[in-house]
Amino acid sequence: MAQEYRVLLEYADKINPASAADYINVGGYKGLEKARGMERKALIEEVKKSGLRGRGGAGFNAGMKWSFVPQDAPVKYVVCNLDEGEPGTYKDRIICQKNAQALLEGMAICGAAIGSSQGYIYCRGEYPFVVDLLRRAIESAKAEGALGDFDIEVRMGAGAYVCGEETALIESIEGHRGEPRFKPPFPGVEGLWGVPTVVNNVETFACLPYILTRGAEWFAGIGAPKYPGTKIVTLTGDVVNTTWFEVPTDMTLREVIFELGGGVKNGKKFKAVQVGGTSGAFIPEANLDCPIDFDSMGNIGAALGSGAVLVLDETRDIVDVVTRISKFFEHESCGKCNPCREGTFRCREIMERINNGNGSEKDIENLQVLSKVMQKAALCGLGQAAPIPIDSTIKHFKHEYLRKLVVTSGKGGH
Amino acid sequence: MISLTIDGKEVQVPKGTMLLEACRIAGSDIPTLCYDPDLKLAGSCRMCVVEAKGRRNLLATCVTPAENGMEIYTESSDVIEARKIILELLLSRHKLECHTCESDGDCKLQDYCYRYGVTDSRFDGEGPHFTKPDPNPFIMRDYDKCIMCTRCVRACDEITGALAINIKDRGHHAKISTAFDGDLADSTCVFCGQCIMVCPVGALTSKVSAGKGKPYQTEKVITTCTYCGTGCTLALNVKDDKVVGVTSVRDREKSPVNNGALCVKGRFGWDFINSDERLTTPLIRENGELRPASWDEALDYTASKLQAIKGQHGADSIAMFTSARVTNEENYLAQKFTRAVLGTNNVDHCARL
Numbered sequence: 001m002a003q004e005y006r007v008l009l010e011y012a013d014k015i016n017p018a019s020a021a022d023y024i025n026v027g028g029y030k031g032l033e034k035a036r037g038m039e040r041k042a043l044i045e046e047v048k049k050s051g052l053r054g055r056g057g058a059g060f061n062a063g064m065k066w067s068f069v070p071q072d073a074p075v076k077y078v079v080c081n082l083d084e085g086e087p088g089t090y091k092d093r094i095i096c097q098k099n100a101q102a103l104l105e106g107m108a109i110c111g112a113a114i115g116s117s118q119g120y121i122y123c124r125g126e127y128p129f130v131v132d133l134l135r136r137a138i139e140s141a142k143a144e145g146a147l148g149d150f151d152i153e154v155r156m157g158a159g160a161y162v163c164g165e166e167t168a169l170i171e172s173i174e175g176h177r178g179e180p181r182f183k184p185p186f187p188g189v190e191g192l193w194g195v196p197t198v199v200n201n202v203e204t205f206a207c208l209p210y211i212l213t214r215g216a217e218w219f220a221g222i223g224a225p226k227y228p229g230t231k232i233v234t235l236t237g238d239v240v241n242t243t244w245f246e247v248p249t250d251m252t253l254r255e256v257i258f259e260l261g262g263g264v265k266n267g268k269k270f271k272a273v274q275v276g277g278t279s280g281a282f283i284p285e286a287n288l289d290c291p292i293d294f295d296s297m298g299n300i301g302a303a304l305g306s307g308a309v310l311v312l313d314e315t316r317d318i319v320d321v322v323t324r325i326s327k328f329f330e331h332e333s334c335g336k337c338n339p340c341r342e343g344t345f346r347c348r349e350i351m352e353r354i355n356n357g358n359g360s361e362k363d364i365e366n367l368q369v370l371s372k373v374m375q376k377a378a379l380c381g382l383g384q385a386a387p388i389p390i391d392s393t394i395k396h397f398k399h400e401y402l403r404k405l406v407v408t409s410g411k412g413g414h
Numbered sequence: 415m416i417s418l419t420i421d422g423k424e425v426q427v428p429k430g431t432m433l434l435e436a437c438r439i440a441g442s443d444i445p446t447l448c449y450d451p452d453l454k455l456a457g458s459c460r461m462c463v464v465e466a467k468g469r470r471n472l473l474a475t476c477v478t479p480a481e482n483g484m485e486i487y488t489e490s491s492d493v494i495e496a497r498k499i500i501l502e503l504l505l506s507r508h509k510l511e512c513h514t515c516e517s518d519g520d521c522k523l524q525d526y527c528y529r530y531g532v533t534d535s536r537f538d539g540e541g542p543h544f545t546k547p548d549p550n551p552f553i554m555r556d557y558d559k560c561i562m563c564t565r566c567v568r569a570c571d572e573i574t575g576a577l578a579i580n581i582k583d584r585g586h587h588a589k590i591s592t593a594f595d596g597d598l599a600d601s602t603c604v605f606c607g608q609c610i611m612v613c614p615v616g617a618l619t620s621k622v623s624a625g626k627g628k629p630y631q632t633e634k635v636i637t638t639c640t641y642c643g644t645g646c647t648l649a650l651n652v653k654d655d656k657v658v659g660v661t662s663v664r665d666r667e668k669s670p671v672n673n674g675a676l677c678v679k680g681r682f683g684w685d686f687i688n689s690d691e692r693l694t695t696p697l698i699r700e701n702g703e704l705r706p707a708s709w710d711e712a713l714d715y716t717a718s719k720l721q722a723i724k725g726q727h728g729a730d731s732i733a734m735f736t737s738a739r740v741t742n743e744e745n746y747l748a749q750k751f752t753r754a755v756l757g758t759n760n761v762d763h764c765a766r767l
Contacts, residue, residue, distance in 0.1 A: 331584070337460055338460050339503070
């Protein structure tokens with residue numbers, strides 16, 4: 001029987017997340033203490049050695065990202081991405097609500113590694129209660145003297161999905177329209193207000209205290225060797241246990257859905273699962289024995305992403321679901337680059353046409369070529385990933401599309 | 415120096431050189447829409463994408479620095495496919511009125527559709543719906559032709575500093591707008607028309623020149639603006655021996671003072687040239703009526719009057735008032751004449767008002 005492995009959420013509901021004293025009582029801020037006693041380079045090496053990779057979706061080695069920051073820059077920033085805009089994802093909220101101090105400590109550890117004394121948490125506009133909680137947590141940590149000279153400010157987004165993209169997030173903190181920047185320069189070299197900035201996800205930061213206290217080897221030994229550690233997954237849709245779990249990264253999708261998740265609701269059969277949020281691929285039953293780690297998911301044409309797990313039962317209409325998703329991306333495209341601005345709009349149009357029974361095989365062909373160009377030529381991850389649900393469902397569930405087409409020359413139709 | 419291969423040709427460029435420049439050096443012509451050498455980079459139109467060996471995604475050459483050992487293909491099948499799809503996506507939101515468009519023949523969208531054989535768009539859903547009338551006398555804004563390259567927004571900010579326009583809304587519904595989507599006249603717009611200068615399509619054109627000649631029908635006569643002493647270079651657009659418009663000269667060598675930028679007067683204030691009411695000779699008022707006179711007569715008349723006033727009331731009863739429209743040299747001469755010849759220090763200038 002697959003089991004949870006709680007690290008970040010070990011003391012969930014047992015401590016007050018806003019209280020630094022509570023956190024210190026269960027061993028908190030020891031990691032920061034250790035980090036501050038280390039040479040910057042050695043600290044970055046330690047994080048590299050742990051194999052910690054970004055938990056926001058891109059899966060970039062955290063220590064490697066830090067190592068790109070020029071050490072001699074006079075001002076540097078640590079930015080936490082708490083935009084958490086992927087539908088079905090709420091793991092960052094859970095981390096804050098159960099263990100906010102670990103996030104603060106993680107940011108301070110990053111500050112020690114890159115030589116920064118200022119952190120920003122960019123919190124999505126839909127989480128005003130998390131903003132309150134974090135501000136209380138920061139106050140408490142300061143009152144305990146736990147953060148030392150590292151200061152953290154919470155900034156609030158205004159609801160744009162694209163602001164989860166790190167450079168659009170930076171633009172938003174600066175007070176500009178939330179649009180991604182081209183890279184390079186990467187934020188590590190030229191980020192917030194033009195200075196070197198590390199942007200990491202909440203979960204990435206929250207892993208750091210445990211890596212420091214228990215050692216890089218310990219962390220590297222958990223789960224999948226190439227994407228070690230635990231991952232918090234959030235289950236939604238037609239699954240019995242619609243809740244969150246912290247699991248080792250070598251757990252398979254089948255274990256997550258059928259063992260921890262309790263299987264498909266109401267005794268129905270499984271049809272598909274979308275992992276990683278709305279831009280994730282739809283995965284058919286045949287691929288359920290794939291471990292959830294970043295690379296294994298990549299091998300089946302999917303992505304772990306944020307760790308959202310949306311289960312669809314046999315009665316769900318895939319084309320209808322994907323049509324709704326295409327509407328989401330049309331709404332959330334910032335409009336900066338051509339492939340995404342116009343591509344998401346046309347994807348939605350064509351999906352609606354097919355969903356309404358007015359589509360043709362030509363429409364499916366057009367979706368595929370548009371999808372390819374968006375993935376290859378869009379400016380940021382939003383536009384590149386937006387067509388993946390369409391692409392993956394045409395690949396795995398083409399019969400559902402064909403079923404909805406206008407009957408022409410004997411092809412398609414019921 | 416960095417060494418890379420572009421379409422099979424090895425080139426060497428200094429570190430920091432963008433791929434776009436490297437491709438130009440290699441002789442590979444890269445199409446661009448949002449790129450403008452005088453503006454900050456946007457990297458948003460994605461027309462300039464190329465394929466790099468070993469990279470999953472295509473690279474936008476205008477914002478990607480060349481790297482050592484890169485192997486670049488500028489017209490691979492994936493690149494051509496991407497450019498065609500981008501053009502089709504733009505066409506599907508573009509009012510195809512080339513036959514009556516002021517920019518016909520001077521339009522990058524037209525050029526690239528021709529180059530890639532894009533006759534029509536496969537995305538045949540909702541058409542353009544962005545136009546909103548703007549009742550100003552100078553700038554025609556037709557956003558049903560806009561391709562969202564944002565060159566106008568950047569020019570307004572970076573060249574003129576007026577910050578009159580920016581992007582409103584998101585996704586496909588994003589459009590260029592003044593604050594609260596009002597009229598240009600109610601915004602901080604100074605009607606310099608730098609937006610027209612940088613617009614690569616027919617979305618922004620001159621209302622004053624509308625219908626008077628397409629870009630390829632007019633001869634461009636490079637001259638200096640006569641409105642003030644700045645000395646901006648501009649091109650008079652001449653058709654059938656008549657001036658029908660003014661356009662920018664963006665060649666920095668030919669336009670060293672203003673690099674193509676003009677003000678509302680220089681760009682739009684040329685229609686007096688063919689006016690019936692234009693003064694073509696000096697006039698002398700006699701018995702309340704103006705009559706034509708020669709320059710010699712007019713100058714003699716003025717000199718004698720000035721002498722008479724000076725003799726009767728003294729030099730300080732005369733003042734010289736000059737203009738910003740004339741050059742520094744001419745203003746210098748005017749004050750010198752006033753002090754040395756007329757004998758008074760009463761010299762002033764319209765810029766002090």
